[in-house]
Amino acid sequence: MVTTIIITMRATAISRRERTEAGPWPTRWEDASINVPAAETSQGHSALPLFAWLSPSFPVGSFAFSHGMEWAVHQGTVRDPETTRAWIGALLTHGSLRNDVILASCAWSSVRATDAAGLREAAELAVALSGCRERHLETSAQGTAFVTALKTAWMTPKIAWALEALRTEEIAYPVALAIGGAGHAIERHPLLEAFALALVQNLVSAAIRLSVIGQSDGQRAIASLMPSARRLAAEAEVATLDDLGGAAFHSDIAAIKHETQYTRLFRS
Amino acid sequence: MFGSASQFSAPAKDGIDVPSYVRAHSEVQAQFTRVGHATRLADCFETGGLRLKLPNAEAVCEGVLINTAGGMTGGDTARITAAAGAHTRLRITTQSAEKIYRAEEIAASVDVAISLGTKSRFTWMPQETILFDGAALSRTLTVNMTECASAMLFEMTVFGRVARHEQMGLGIFRDRWRVRRGGKLVFAEDTHLDGNMFETLAHKAVGDGARAVATFLLVAPDAEARLNHARELLRNAGSYCGASAWNRMLVARFSARDPHDLRQDAAQFISRLMRTKPPRVWAC
Numbered sequence: 001m002v003t004t005i006i007i008t009m010r011a012t013a014i015s016r017r018e019r020t021e022a023g024p025w026p027t028r029w030e031d032a033s034i035n036v037p038a039a040e041t042s043q044g045h046s047a048l049p050l051f052a053w054l055s056p057s058f059p060v061g062s063f064a065f066s067h068g069m070e071w072a073v074h075q076g077t078v079r080d081p082e083t084t085r086a087w088i089g090a091l092l093t094h095g096s097l098r099n100d101v102i103l104a105s106c107a108w109s110s111v112r113a114t115d116a117a118g119l120r121e122a123a124e125l126a127v128a129l130s131g132c133r134e135r136h137l138e139t140s141a142q143g144t145a146f147v148t149a150l151k152t153a154w155m156t157p158k159i160a161w162a163l164e165a166l167r168t169e170e171i172a173y174p175v176a177l178a179i180g181g182a183g184h185a186i187e188r189h190p191l192l193e194a195f196a197l198a199l200v201q202n203l204v205s206a207a208i209r210l211s212v213i214g215q216s217d218g219q220r221a222i223a224s225l226m227p228s229a230r231r232l233a234a235e236a237e238v239a240t241l242d243d244l245g246g247a248a249f250h251s252d253i254a255a256i257k258h259e260t261q262y263t264r265l266f267r268s
Numbered sequence: 269m270f271g272s273a274s275q276f277s278a279p280a281k282d283g284i285d286v287p288s289y290v291r292a293h294s295e296v297q298a299q300f301t302r303v304g305h306a307t308r309l310a311d312c313f314e315t316g317g318l319r320l321k322l323p324n325a326e327a328v329c330e331g332v333l334i335n336t337a338g339g340m341t342g343g344d345t346a347r348i349t350a351a352a353g354a355h356t357r358l359r360i361t362t363q364s365a366e367k368i369y370r371a372e373e374i375a376a377s378v379d380v381a382i383s384l385g386t387k388s389r390f391t392w393m394p395q396e397t398i399l400f401d402g403a404a405l406s407r408t409l410t411v412n413m414t415e416c417a418s419a420m421l422f423e424m425t426v427f428g429r430v431a432r433h434e435q436m437g438l439g440i441f442r443d444r445w446r447v448r449r450g451g452k453l454v455f456a457e458d459t460h461l462d463g464n465m466f467e468t469l470a471h472k473a474v475g476d477g478a479r480a481v482a483t484f485l486l487v488a489p490d491a492e493a494r495l496n497h498a499r500e501l502l503r504n505a506g507s508y509c510g511a512s513a514w515n516r517m518l519v520a521r522f523s524a525r526d527p528h529d530l531r532q533d534a535a536q537f538i539s540r541l542m543r544t545k546p547p548r549v550w551a552c
Contacts, residue, residue, distance in 0.1 A: 083472065153469045247459055247461045248473050249523045253508055
């Protein structure tokens, strides 16, 4: 018990010291109207920005992507509440959603530690792992749009540092979100939980628009997948890039098949 | 010689104590260069049970890897390193399917590292890897190539001895691909199956009962131009498959309940798309 308290106290002391040592922000971002005030970020540690960033109205266009599920619906594999839930659940435990949350976690810790090499490695891997043309589009289009939104309204010196460190046109969505999160001193745990749930929610919303399930079943699906999303976030929090990996072979093939699907609502 | 009784002591836990010297560590390092119109082996180092034979060295040099141990078990390691110089034409395959036996504690590991020089053309198409029930395998495939080199990579994995109606229960399979072109990571793939494979593969989004999966990757300046042809070729395939192309790469993924279907689809797909005959050992 005593040990726990001491550890907690030390951790608090260290994080305080880190914050003061970070010192005055670089003067490169002089445009005070763009910079979010220091007090907002360095003291707040609030997860509040996540509600804006992960809301469907945030201009990243998540609503346009089904991650290959539209093909699974076309094929009849995803056809009712149960199969929708099973499909999304498998992606959380064995598929690309798991990788996305791990990538966000690793990118977050690199930005937090001002580790440019680590951030570059995670960012490069996140794009290279996309696996097919539409998945590549899905992650890079959302990532790029997310970065544009950060630059427009959510800039902090930490974000500026991260974007400078990457210097690439293509940023995968999980990495962009992690940069925003770490740039606004949002703790990793709420960031990953919210991200995992947002990924679930986006696919459930796609299933609703594909008329596979209704609103009520959609909410039931999200609620029932929440424990899995939570478990994934906890797992990703201690994961390294070495823990990436999945086996959602048919979801990956579905994403490929979607590229030649004749009638479609979604871009992936 | 038999002084140490501990080596022959009663089995520990539920497995058998295997002294470390029993583990097979094999390695092949080979370098290829272009000589006139031909690609020649410039240097080769072999150790352990792994051998590299070159039955056919015409315009395209064909290397056949032979694992004289006939399979791998937990703790065995195999390392294959090949460097193909500028303008070389090289294809490497394996003499037979690689069998991965039940592992007691640690996984078997296979590491393949390839480096490709300017305008070289390289093909990696080993025969399938068969994971026996209880097998544990960790595999890596790393390719470093120049901007204008071409690499075709293919790996097929079979879960359980299907011909013997074996159901793949517990096992571990990790497969990590990393392809760097001009120093930049352009393709990465991480497959990770752990636990009861039969149950995991039954998920609709995972394998829908698949017993074999395969990935084909072509990284080449003209890769995207082959997409329509690739899709045409896969249209009547018996396995569940598809092809996609982006960023000067073409990928095709396969999954099947019957490994035989997949092997046939893939062999036909590769030979027609790449306009080559499959390696002779593939026909056996």
